[in-house]
Amino acid sequence: MAAPGSEVGESWARTIGEYERHLTSERDLSAHSVRAYVTDLTALAVHAGRLGLDDPADLDLRALRSWLAHLQSRGRARTTLARRATSARVFTGWLARTGRAPTDSGALLATPRRHRELPVALRADEARAVVDAAADAVPDDGPLGLRDVAVLELLYATGIRVGELVGLDVDDVDRGRNVVRVLGKGRKERTVPFGVPAARALDAWLADGRPALAVRGSGAALVLGARGLRIDPRAVRTLVHRRVGAVDGAPDIGPHGLRHSAATHLLEGGADLRSVQELLGHASLATTQIYTHVSSERLRSAYTQAHPRA
Numbered sequence: 542m543a544a545p546g547s548e549v550g551e552s553w554a555r556t557i558g559e560y561e562r563h564l565t566s567e568r569d570l571s572a573h574s575v576r577a578y579v580t581d582l583t584a585l586a587v588h589a590g591r592l593g594l595d596d597p598a599d600l601d602l603r604a605l606r607s608w609l610a611h612l613q614s615r616g617r618a619r620t621t622l623a624r625r626a627t628s629a630r631v632f633t634g635w636l637a638r639t640g641r642a643p644t645d646s647g648a649l650l651a652t653p654r655r656h657r658e659l660p661v662a663l664r665a666d667e668a669r670a671v672v673d674a675a676a677d678a679v680p681d682d683g684p685l686g687l688r689d690v691a692v693l694e695l696l697y698a699t700g701i702r703v704g705e706l707v708g709l710d711v712d713d714v715d716r717g718r719n720v721v722r723v724l725g726k727g728r729k730e731r732t733v734p735f736g737v738p739a740a741r742a743l744d745a746w747l748a749d750g751r752p753a754l755a756v757r758g759s760g761a762a763l764v765l766g767a768r769g770l771r772i773d774p775r776a777v778r779t780l781v782h783r784r785v786g787a788v789d790g791a792p793d794i795g796p797h798g799l800r801h802s803a804a805t806h807l808l809e810g811g812a813d814l815r816s817v818q819e820l821l822g823h824a825s826l827a828t829t830q831i832y833t834h835v836s837s838e839r840l841r842s843a844y845t846q847a848h849p850r851a
Contacts (some may be wrong), residue, residue: 552596553586554824560635562641569728575694581628584608589673598642599630605650625654661788662802668697672738675784685767687750689780691742696781696796698739700803702726702819703774703796710761714743727824733820748833 549557557579564575581807586597590609594600606740608629609622618626633647663671679686696706705723719740720732735743758767764770778795785791785798792798800821807817816830 548590549586550590550595552588555581556597556636557586557643558633563635571726571728576755577624578628578632581625582627582632583630586631597636600633600636600646602640602646602649605633605647609650616808623652626650649746661792661794661798662805663785663791663794663798665806667788667798667807668802671785671791672697674787676742680786684753685748687742687746688754688764688772689784691739691746691750692777692780693784693799694739694742695735695791697803699723699733700807701733701799703777705822706796706803707772707774707777709763711747711763712761716740716744723822726824729822731819731822742747844850 549641560582560706561579563580564570570578585605585608587605588611589595589597589600590602592607594604605626609626612622612625618765630647630650633645633650636642637645638714672690675686675690679690682689686810692706695701699721701721701723702725705725708724709721715722718734719736720734722730722732724730751763751765754765754767754769759765759769760771762771764772764777764838766776781795782793785794794802804817804821807820808814814826814829818826819827823829
């Protein structure tokens with residue numbers, strides 16, 4: 542991973558490098574998460590340097606608030622500010638815990654409140670129409686069509702993330718129990734069930750689609766791209782947008798929209814919140830609770846349209 546930029550002082554660069562190694566070796570975070578932390582802290586280091594704070598140990602609450610205020614003045618979104626505040630707090634906690642700073646300067650740093658928008662989700666009939674349309678196109682699309690149907694069915698059946706999907710190997714699918722073994726955020730493994738339609742789509746893909754696309758470099762990857770290598774997340778997003786776009790009236794969603802749809806339909810069908818949390822791999826129940834708002838909004842909409850005294 543690239544070292545912090547040249548505008549960062551020596552003490553900051555050294556400390557951020559040590560923190561990066563901590564995130565990688567001790568916390569075992571993904572390369573993407575480590576890169577995000579390093580990027581945030583490099584920006585903080587640059588701002589601190591402008592304030593004359595050349596050592597991370599000199600950070601104080603005023604400097605941290607000044608950094609967030611500077612970002613806000615440049616039009617950064619609330620979600621970005623919230624992430625930067627979290628990065629700073631985790632970093633200052635580590636500084637204090639490891640004796641690199643006398644106090645935890647970020648302990649009292651507030652997180653800017655996020656605007657939580659309700660996720661866009663397909664209706665159940667729209668989800669069915671998306672898969673049916675893709676299945677109808679298989680005779681023309683060949684192996685790629687079988688792959689697309691399997692991807693759509695698996696994403697909607699399990700609610701897994703696109704990154705989790707592309708990381709699946711063939712052996713991660715247990716057809717005896719109709720479950721898939723997923724490696725999620727924080728390298729936490731979970732087992733997610735899927736239904737008969739997804740099982741049939743996977744069987745067709747593995748029997749007739751994947752062998753036609755497989756090449757020497759395919760390895761054990763479950764889902765392959767057009768060149769026979771493990772599919773890229775961007776390719777999955779493209780195919781989902783394209784397949785959903787083929788259904789008139791369906792909202793423009795990607796893989797995460799199918800995840801939202803799966804969670805919403807599970808709750809609407811009577812699943813309890815804890816079960817949905819476990820299926821989705823959410824660390825906090827609060828993250829899952831947003832889907833109860835989706836269901837409530839749909840109920841309110843149906844009531845408004847149908848009840849004579851609404």
